Amino acid sequence: MAHPSDEYLDLLEPRRRQYDISFALKHTASLLPEYQYVTHMSKAEIRTMVLKSRRLKHTVEELVASQNCEEKEVFAEAETILDEMAHNFTLNNIRFLAYLFSKAFKRLYGHIYVNKSGLEKLRKSYRDSPVVLLPTHRSYVDFLLISYMMFEYNLPLPYIAAGADFNNMKFVNTILRFAGAFYIRRSFGSDKLYWAIFTEYVQILVINGEAPLEFFIEGTRSRTGKFLPPKRGLLQVVVEPFMKGRVPDISLIPISISYDRILEETLHSREMLGIPKPKESTSGLFKASSIFQENFGNIMVHLGDPVSLKQMSLISGVDRSVHSLAPRFIFSMNAQEQQFVQELCLSVQLMQQRHMAVSPWVLSATLLAMSPGYQTSLHNMYRDMEWLKGAAVGLGTKLNWPVGKMVQSVFEEQLAVHRAMVVVDGDNIRLNAPRKVATAEEVMTAATVYIMLGAYRNHLLPSLAQPALVSLAFCGLSAATKDELLAQYQFLVTLFNRELTFHPKTTIDDFQSTVRRLQSSSVISVTGLQYSITSSGERLISFLCSLLHPFLLGYWVVCRYLLSCPCSLDSVTEQSLAKTIQKEIASLIAAGDLKIYDILSLNLLCNAILSLVQLGGIKRSKSGWMLIEVEISKTADKISEYIELPASLLTKLFAKKLAGPAAKL
Known part of the structure; x- marks a missing residue:
């Protein structure tokens, strides 16, 4: 790529030339862009508006009728929930944080680059519609960095949807709340009262347009270097006011944050091995202060082109008129709109991926x-x-x-x-890492650095996944027809649906454009109906296949385990089953039958299990899970077409066979 200074601003360069206190005390109010229909509200006014909303009143009436409780009790609980959730944004605290973060970022990073064009487009977006910032999520640094960046470039600071676990960090939780963070539970499925308060609060922030809303469509940090499947819940809440005509449009801003080195890399690797992460606490934060003695390289931030919700809905043919006769205060998203939001999540994530900078x-x-x-x-x-x-x-x-x-x-x-x-x-x-390991316990101890290495390799997947899938589609052969390649490609897309990001409407187009790219690069050639790997393309094809080899091997091992596991497994979850398989893999590595540590990752093993659900190898019912041996065996055989399996695995791995075609989990 071009030198960062040509297209990017260095966020830290001015800070190294100016006193941090001068930066923190700078005047910004007159420089901030503003939404043309903005409604300014104090924190107290927002609180009152939520508590007096028709949405909350309707929910309280339902709960009083169904649970035979007092209305004042439900409202008291609502007040408690809102007080736990709401932000407490104040500029004075922002100035304190600006001073603090300047010190911290200059110690941790050499440069933080931000693309100029993205800043200019973001500034222009504020006038015509409310703005929603959608960054990638790899580190706790992400949301601190975005706020710091907005303060530096005189843009409105966002309201940030943060996990409720931060609320356990005394002092820090207050500081973050002052910075605009509001705290939401990780899950609140059937809690109608919480859902009503959360929805009303978020939609007031969006409709007022006083500041952008910021959240992560992945829901939580990715610990693996890959992108997590997007979650549509919060985006649905954001989209609904537009569907009901309460705002003229909403601008979604995909933001790609690329780190040379992630602060939590060791912690993430340990979590993927099943070692629980420490609870967020202030004491834990101070214990982590030793990181200021280390070098974490640079950060690249790319602000993507604004995505107009209005234009996207027109392209998708969403009919907003269906809401014209329904009460606005009752949350409603029909099947077409839910599908639209899901595809919107995928589109935003693919935009994020296109601008990730690889170190x-x-x-x-x-x-x-x-x-x-x-x-x-x-x-x-x-x-x-x-x-x-x-x-x-x-x-x-x-x-x-x-x-x-x-x-x-x-x-x-x-x-x-x-x-x-x-x-x-x-x-x-x-x-x-240790040269030799003799026991499964030693394998698990040594595995952290291997998992960490694999996480860096995974940074290549967004840009190389498509050519890697086409390369695998040759199944080790030197030639195949286009239809044969497409059939193999489509199977791999289904298999890796949780590992990689695919848009359901562009599968065939993605395949065809990738084939054309490989052809124009002389990696493959076409003679009649036959597609062949060129001699000059063999090395690249081999490399691309190797990129996905750990995933294929891990998925195959999961299949073989399920084909040989005892029939007496009861009430298992994906996580508990993955941990059981992980122990078997650790023993195989200790015995020298497996060499690849990547497949110890619980993320990979859980994804393999869920992939088998989608492929029909595992069926869920009210009475439990059913293993469909025929389908699992078919998947295992199919995977074995793409990789060369260690000979010892074929004779030693999980010798005990299932008795019948189906076993209850």
Whole structure:
């Protein structure tokens, strides 16, 4: 990519030239853009509006009738919920945080780059409609960074939907609330009172348009370097006022935040191994202060083009007139609108993915993960990085490579950031992990750094997933017809529906455009109806297949386990079943029958189980889960067409077979 200074502003560069106190006390009010139909409300006025809303009154009446309780008791509970939820935004506290964050960010990061064009388009968006900021979510830093960035560039600071677990952090929860955070429970499914208050509160913030709303469509942080399947719940609440004509439009702003190194990388890896994350607490925050002695590289922030909800609804053919006769205070989203919101989530996520900047370290981590024994020579690393750099950029990867710098120089810079992950010994580089493990317990202890390495490799998936799926579609053959490739591709899309982001309306178009791209790059050629891998494209095809190899192997192992597990499994969940399979995998690694640690990830194992539900290998019913052996076996056989399985696995793995075609879980 071009040097960041050509297209991006460095958020920290002015801070290194100016006193932090001067920055924090700057005058901003007259510089802020404003929504043309803005309604200014104090915190007390918003509280009163929620408590007196027809939505809440209607819900309270329903609860009083159904639960035979006093109206004043329900309203008292409503007040408690609202007080726990509501923000307490004050500018003085924002100034304190601006001072604090300036100190922190300058210690942690070298540069924080923000694209100029995105800032300009965002500023223009505020006049015509309420604005909703939709950042990617990889770190707790995300929402702090967005607010800091808005303060720096004289833009309205957002109201931030934050998880209620932050409310447990004394002092910090108050500071975040002062910064505009409002706290919501992770789940509140059938709690009608909470749902009514939450919906009314969020929609008032959106309709007033006084400040943008900010939330994460992934719902929570991704711990794996991949994108989580988007959740539509909060976006539905945001979209409904537009559907009912309460706002003329809403501008959605996809924001891509790319880190050289994530603050919580070790914590995330441990969570993927089943080690519970520590509860958020103020004491835990201060214990983590040692991070200020470390180097976390740079951050790239890309503000995407505003997405007009009005235009998207017109393109999708959503009929808003169906709401004209229904009371506005009753939340209603019909099936067509729910499908529209789900597809909108996917569209926003794909926009986020297109602008994720890949660090050079991702190339190094990927090559190291694919090297035998997780080690290679520096000579090979430099040579292969040069090749992968060209290949990745050629396939559309947005690589954050410093202009004019040689591979060795860039690698050494990245090594300074990630020095704890690897060991350089003379001309060799290897993963900083035990050479030998003898027990399953030792495997789990050693696995953290392997999972971390895999998470960096996963940063390549958004840009390389489509060509990787087409590469796998050849099934190890040198040639195939287009229809054969498409059939294989569609199976893989279904299989990896929770690992990768696919839009249901563009599957065939995505396949065709990817084939054309590989053809124009001379990776594949076409003769008549036959598609063939060229000799010059063999290396790239092999690399792309290897990129998805850990997922295929993990899914195959899950299938084989389910085909051999005891029939007496009762009342299991995806998580508990995944942990059981994880223990089996750890034993296989300790015995030397498996070499790939990635498949210990509970995220991968849970996704494999849920994928089998979608493929018909597992059926859910009121009486429990049913394993459909025929379908699971078919999936396992299909996966084995794409990868070469270790011979020892075929003879040793899970020898006990199920007795019949179906077993109750």
